[in-house]
Amino acid sequence: MSAETAWEQCLEIIQDNISYQKYKSWFEPIQPIKLENNTLTIQVPSQFWYEWLEEHYYSMLRSTLAKVLGDEGKLEYSVVLEKSNNESDTRSVRLPQRPMPPSKEQDLDGYADYSPGKIENPFVIPGIRKTKIDSNLNNSYVFDRYIEGDCNRLARSAAMAIAENPGSNSFNPFFIYGGTGLGKTHLIQSIGNKIKQEHGNEIAVMYISSEGFTNEFVQAIRNNRASEFTMFYRQIDVLIVDDIQFFSGKEKTQEEFFHIFNALHQDGKQLILSSDRAPREISDIEERLISRFSWGLSADLQMPEYETRYAILERKASDNGIELSHDILEFIAHNFKSNVRDLEGAIIKLLAHASLQHVDELDLKMAKRVLKDMVKESNTQISIESIQNYVCDYFGIDTNKVREKTRKQEIVEARQIAMYLAKQFTDSSLKTIGLHFGGRDHSTVIHAISTVEERMQTSNKHKRIVDELHQKIEVASL
Numbered sequence: 001m002s003a004e005t006a007w008e009q010c011l012e013i014i015q016d017n018i019s020y021q022k023y024k025s026w027f028e029p030i031q032p033i034k035l036e037n038n039t040l041t042i043q044v045p046s047q048f049w050y051e052w053l054e055e056h057y058y059s060m061l062r063s064t065l066a067k068v069l070g071d072e073g074k075l076e077y078s079v080v081l082e083k084s085n086n087e088s089d090t091r092s093v094r095l096p097q098r099p100m101p102p103s104k105e106q107d108l109d110g111y112a113d114y115s116p117g118k119i120e121n122p123f124v125i126p127g128i129r130k131t132k133i134d135s136n137l138n139n140s141y142v143f144d145r146y147i148e149g150d151c152n153r154l155a156r157s158a159a160m161a162i163a164e165n166p167g168s169n170s171f172n173p174f175f176i177y178g179g180t181g182l183g184k185t186h187l188i189q190s191i192g193n194k195i196k197q198e199h200g201n202e203i204a205v206m207y208i209s210s211e212g213f214t215n216e217f218v219q220a221i222r223n224n225r226a227s228e229f230t231m232f233y234r235q236i237d238v239l240i241v242d243d244i245q246f247f248s249g250k251e252k253t254q255e256e257f258f259h260i261f262n263a264l265h266q267d268g269k270q271l272i273l274s275s276d277r278a279p280r281e282i283s284d285i286e287e288r289l290i291s292r293f294s295w296g297l298s299a300d301l302q303m304p305e306y307e308t309r310y311a312i313l314e315r316k317a318s319d320n321g322i323e324l325s326h327d328i329l330e331f332i333a334h335n336f337k338s339n340v341r342d343l344e345g346a347i348i349k350l351l352a353h354a355s356l357q358h359v360d361e362l363d364l365k366m367a368k369r370v371l372k373d374m375v376k377e378s379n380t381q382i383s384i385e386s387i388q389n390y391v392c393d394y395f396g397i398d399t400n401k402v403r404e405k406t407r408k409q410e411i412v413e414a415r416q417i418a419m420y421l422a423k424q425f426t427d428s429s430l431k432t433i434g435l436h437f438g439g440r441d442h443s444t445v446i447h448a449i450s451t452v453e454e455r456m457q458t459s460n461k462h463k464r465i466v467d468e469l470h471q472k473i474e475v476a477s478l
């Protein structure tokens with residue numbers, strides 16, 4: 001049997017035993033490397049990943065392996081190491097799976113989410129009245145309202161795991177980073193809100209921006225209350241600091257935070273940090289802090305893909321009490337691609353317009369008019385990629401297909417139309433257009449354009465399709 005086949009069989013069993021979300025987050029990214037002497041080697045993206053699997057899925061992996069390779073089957077991890085400059089290295093360390101204690105031979109069932117060493121409420125510090133601590137959390141930032149997609153799956157599931165088991169997990173600190181308006185604050189506050197919901201004042205949660213922390217610290221020094229400041233932060237069980245990049249260049253604040261960080265981490269308290277860039281990319285921050293930021297899990301947030309943008313819009317519209325038609329949602333999702341805050345801005349603008357103008361039902365034409373300036377700002381010239389999206393959406397095919405080599409009739413037709421429209425709507429050269437379609441050369445683009453033009457003259461159906469798409473893109477690029 002090859003490593004790929006063995007791992008595929010393992011994945012089938014694993015899928016049946018854990019939730020889809022956990023499967024996608026923790027098992028799909030794993031690569032089978034080799035199968036030798038009944039030992040299957042799999043590659044995991046980080047040391048932390050290995051620890052997480054061993055901590056949470058050890059028994060399940062063990063039994064799965066026994067089913068696929070027999071009782072003597074062994075698992076070895078190949079861990080991709082990070083270089084200090086944050087690039088991943090091809091070097092890897094091989095780690096064996098820890099041996100199974102003889103008394104623990106059990107069925108798969110019930111072991112899938114086994115989490116060892118659950119400590120009962122590790123956060124109660126006698127004598128401290130936690131009721132006094134104001135968490136600073138915004139109640140509307142909750143997991144239920146945080147739409148999941150490929151762009152945030154790992155970060156969201158790690159955040160959920162932390163909320164369920166703060167402090168006693170391997171994600172400490174949890175460092176989340178990504179561009180502006182991509183949902184960092186929402187996600188880190190969701191952790192705090194969930195912990196508060198489940199534990200009330202038993203667990204002291206505190207959310208603060210790094211600027212807020214700095215200002216408080218400066219005030220405390222000014223009023224000779226620095227030690228009270230330190231004491232206060234040391235009693236927090238879950239400390240959430242947003243936009244940590246603003247500590248850059250503030251040496252005294254960094255030093256104070258360093259000591260608070262150490263004290264909390266040592267006591268098994270949870271630290272959650274956010275930044276607009278990865279730890280190593282933050283300038284003017286002491287090396288000892290940077291290295292601590294990387295101790296736990298760093299996860300990034302990306303701009304949501306089209307389907308997630310659509311789902312977010314649907315959700316935001318219904319939270320704001322308006323119902324938007326499919327056409328309008330599609331229009332916004334196609335045209336607002338830089339961040340989620342802008343998507344939200346579009347909904348608010350439509351809502352304001354509808355209520356000021358006493359409009360009961362918004363239609364696409366009106367929505368386009370209202371959002372015209374915003375669309376222009378975020379999308380000055382329609383891209384070849386958007387044209388591909390429109391065309392593929394129209395034909396119900398996967399966008400990647402038009403960039404691949406496939407010669408299937410319907411894909412070839414969609415590809416040719418997309419090339420034709422790309423020439424019509426963009427200033428791109430034939431060469432550039434070809435490059436966007438899987439590196440085809442300019443003569444293929446010329447051929448596509450003349451084929452579409454010819455067909456439009458000979459077939460009404462073809463003409464109608466191209467005209468419809470033309471109109472759709474024209475409105476979108478207003």
Ligand SMILES: Nc1ncnc2c1ncn2[C@@H]1O[C@H](COP(=O)(O)OP(=O)(O)OP(=O)(O)O)[C@@H](O)[C@H]1O
Nearest residue numbers: 145146147179180181182183184185186312340341
């Ligand atoms: N996946 C998502 N599902 C639902 N709403 C989201 C999602 N991602 C972001 N949002 C919403 O987008 C808005 C901006 O998000 P947020 O303030 O958390 O971004 P941020 O990354 O912290 O931005 P900044 O770096 O500018 O502070 C919020 O209203 C948030 O609710």
